[in-house]
Amino acid sequence: MACNGSNCQSNCHRDEDDPSAKSDVAGSAAAAAASVHSSGAVCVKCKANEPIPAAVARGGEVGRFCADCFRSNVFAKFRHAVTSNAMISPADNVLVAFSGGHASRVALQFVHDMQYKAQKNFDASRDRSLPVFGVGVAFIDECTAYPIPSSEMDRVLGDIKLMVSQLSPPTKELHIFPIESVYSEGSRDSKDRLKELLDRVTDATGKEDLLLHLRMLSLQKIASDNGYNRIVLGSCTSRIASHVLSATVKGQGYSLPADIQYVDARWGVPLVLPLHDCLAQELSMLCRLDGLKTVELPNGPCSSINSLVSSFVALLQEENPSRECTIVRTAGKLTPFHFNRIPEINDCNVPLATRRRQKRSNLKLNGSISLESFCPICYSPLNKSDLPALGSLETRQSASDVFGAACCSSCQFQILPRDASDMEQFYSLLPEALASQAKQTNKYDFNPLREQIQDYLLSDSETDP
Structure with a gap:
C-alpha cells in the first residue's frame, strides 16, 4: 500500500516534488559511475561496480567480479x-x-x-x-x-x-x-x-x-x-x-x-x-x-x-x-x-x-546388485584383473594373507609390509572395521556368479514395456 506523501517521514516522495533532490541523485550516480570507469574496469556481471583489485584477487576469475x-x-x-x-x-x-x-x-x-x-x-x-x-x-x-x-x-x-x-x-x-x-x-x-x-x-x-x-x-x-x-x-x-x-x-x-x-x-x-x-x-x-x-x-x-x-x-x-x-x-x-x-x-x-x-x-544401472569388490583399506573398487586373487582367499591359511590379497595393488605396494611376519603384526594393529572388510569383500563378491549367468540376463531395452 502506498504511503501518503504529505505525512510520509521517509522522504520517499521527495524526488518527485523537489527538483534539487533529483539533480543530487543524478549527480551522485554520475560520480559513482565516473569513479568506477576511471579505473578502466568494471565487473563482468553487474557492469556497474569496480572488480576486486588485482593485488587482492591475484588474477584469475576472481579479479573479473566485484x-x-x-x-x-x-x-x-x-x-x-x-x-x-x-x-x-x-x-x-x-x-x-x-x-x-x-x-x-x-x-x-x-x-x-x-x-x-x-x-x-x-x-x-x-x-x-x-x-x-x-x-x-x-x-x-x-x-x-x-x-x-x-x-x-x-x-x-x-x-x-x-x-x-x-x-x-x-x-x-x-x-x-x-x-x-x-x-x-x-x-x-x-x-x-x-x-x-x-x-x-x-x-x-x-x-x-x-x-x-x-x-x-x-x-x-x-x-x-x-x-x-x-x-x-x-x-x-x-x-x-x-x-x-x-x-x-x-x-x-x-x-x-x-x-x-x-x-x-x-x-x-x-x-x-x-x-x-x-x-x-x-x-x-x-x-x-x-x-x-x-x-x-x-x-x-x-x-x-x-x-x-x-x-x-x-x-x-x-x-x-x-x-x-x-x-x-x-x-x-x-x-x-x-x-x-x-x-x-x-x-x-x-x-x-x-x-x-x-x-x-541418478545413473541408469545395469542390474540391481553391486558389481564391484572393494579394497579393505582404501575402499577403492577393484578391477577384474585383481579378482583372481580374491577367488583363492579360501585356500589361504592366515587372516593376514586373506587381508593382503583383498587389497588393491596401490595399497599392497605403498602401505602393506613385504615380510610375512611384519604383515602379521601389521594386521593385528588394524582397527576391526578395516580388518573385517576383507571378509565382507569375499562374502559379497557377485562377479563370478554374474559372469556365469550373463547370457541369461535381460538388458534394459528388453525389460522396458
Missing part, C-alpha cells in the same frame, strides 16, 4: 551442485567434515545459509509441511598421528568451538573425534596401537594415504553413531585436480572415477561434494571478503607423492588459471560407478520435486 557478484557466483556453484545432484533434502541430517581450512569453512557457512533460509521458510509457512534438515559438524583430532603442542591444539579447538557456536540458530552439534577412536570403545592402548600401525608404514605416501582412510573411517563412525545420513566434504576443484594426477601416478586409474564425482555412496553414509566446481583461490578469497575465520594446523615438510603433485598443480595454476578446471573436466569424462549417486528416496516427507531431481541425476 565483491557482491563474486560472492553470489561462488554460492551459485554450490547451490547448483546441491540441487542438481539432490545432495540435501528437507528430511536429511547432514554432517559437515570440518578441518578449519578455507574449503571446509566455506562449506560449513553455505550449508548453514541453506539451513537458515529453510528455517525462516518453515517458520513463515502456515502448514509447516517441509521439515528443516539438521546439521552437525565433525572435527577429527589427529594429534596422535601428527604430534602438536598441547597449547597449540587447545587454541585450535577453542577457535573451532567458537566458529561453530557463533553460527546463528538452528544450533549445530560439534563432534570432536580423536582419530584413535576408530578402535573399539574402551581400548586403552588405542593411541599406542595407532602410532605403531603408522610407524610400520615406511613409505611417506602410504602413511599419508592410510591416515586419510582412517579419517574417512572416523567420519563414518561419527555419522552412523549420531544418526547422520549425509557427510559433506569440502573437496574443491583444486583438491580434485591434484587427486586426479596423484591417483594416476599411484596406479589407481581404475578407481579414479569413483573419487571425483559429486556423490560417493559406496560408504554406509554417502559423501557429497558441493564445492566440486569451486577453486581453492575462490574459497580463500571468499573467506577474506566475508571475514570467515579459519585455522591452520602446522604441517612439517612432506615428500609424499600427494604433496609433490599438489605443488606441481599449484605451479600450473599460476601459469594458467584454467589448468585445474581442465584437469577435472578431462577426468570427468570417465564413466562413474553405480554408487556415484544418492540412493533413491521413497519417503513421502521428501518433496516430489526433490525426488524428481534425484531421479534425473
Whole structure:
C-alpha cells in the first residue's frame, strides 16, 4: 500500500516534488559511475561496480567480479551442485567434515545459509509441511598421528568451538573425534596401537594415504553413531585436480572415477561434494571478503607423492588459471560407478520435486546388485584383473594373507609390509572395521556368479514395456 506523501517521514516522495533532490541523485550516480570507469574496469556481471583489485584477487576469475557478484557466483556453484545432484533434502541430517581450512569453512557457512533460509521458510509457512534438515559438524583430532603442542591444539579447538557456536540458530552439534577412536570403545592402548600401525608404514605416501582412510573411517563412525545420513566434504576443484594426477601416478586409474564425482555412496553414509566446481583461490578469497575465520594446523615438510603433485598443480595454476578446471573436466569424462549417486528416496516427507531431481541425476544401472569388490583399506573398487586373487582367499591359511590379497595393488605396494611376519603384526594393529572388510569383500563378491549367468540376463531395452 502506498504511503501518503504529505505525512510520509521517509522522504520517499521527495524526488518527485523537489527538483534539487533529483539533480543530487543524478549527480551522485554520475560520480559513482565516473569513479568506477576511471579505473578502466568494471565487473563482468553487474557492469556497474569496480572488480576486486588485482593485488587482492591475484588474477584469475576472481579479479573479473566485484565483491557482491563474486560472492553470489561462488554460492551459485554450490547451490547448483546441491540441487542438481539432490545432495540435501528437507528430511536429511547432514554432517559437515570440518578441518578449519578455507574449503571446509566455506562449506560449513553455505550449508548453514541453506539451513537458515529453510528455517525462516518453515517458520513463515502456515502448514509447516517441509521439515528443516539438521546439521552437525565433525572435527577429527589427529594429534596422535601428527604430534602438536598441547597449547597449540587447545587454541585450535577453542577457535573451532567458537566458529561453530557463533553460527546463528538452528544450533549445530560439534563432534570432536580423536582419530584413535576408530578402535573399539574402551581400548586403552588405542593411541599406542595407532602410532605403531603408522610407524610400520615406511613409505611417506602410504602413511599419508592410510591416515586419510582412517579419517574417512572416523567420519563414518561419527555419522552412523549420531544418526547422520549425509557427510559433506569440502573437496574443491583444486583438491580434485591434484587427486586426479596423484591417483594416476599411484596406479589407481581404475578407481579414479569413483573419487571425483559429486556423490560417493559406496560408504554406509554417502559423501557429497558441493564445492566440486569451486577453486581453492575462490574459497580463500571468499573467506577474506566475508571475514570467515579459519585455522591452520602446522604441517612439517612432506615428500609424499600427494604433496609433490599438489605443488606441481599449484605451479600450473599460476601459469594458467584454467589448468585445474581442465584437469577435472578431462577426468570427468570417465564413466562413474553405480554408487556415484544418492540412493533413491521413497519417503513421502521428501518433496516430489526433490525426488524428481534425484531421479534425473541418478545413473541408469545395469542390474540391481553391486558389481564391484572393494579394497579393505582404501575402499577403492577393484578391477577384474585383481579378482583372481580374491577367488583363492579360501585356500589361504592366515587372516593376514586373506587381508593382503583383498587389497588393491596401490595399497599392497605403498602401505602393506613385504615380510610375512611384519604383515602379521601389521594386521593385528588394524582397527576391526578395516580388518573385517576383507571378509565382507569375499562374502559379497557377485562377479563370478554374474559372469556365469550373463547370457541369461535381460538388458534394459528388453525389460522396458
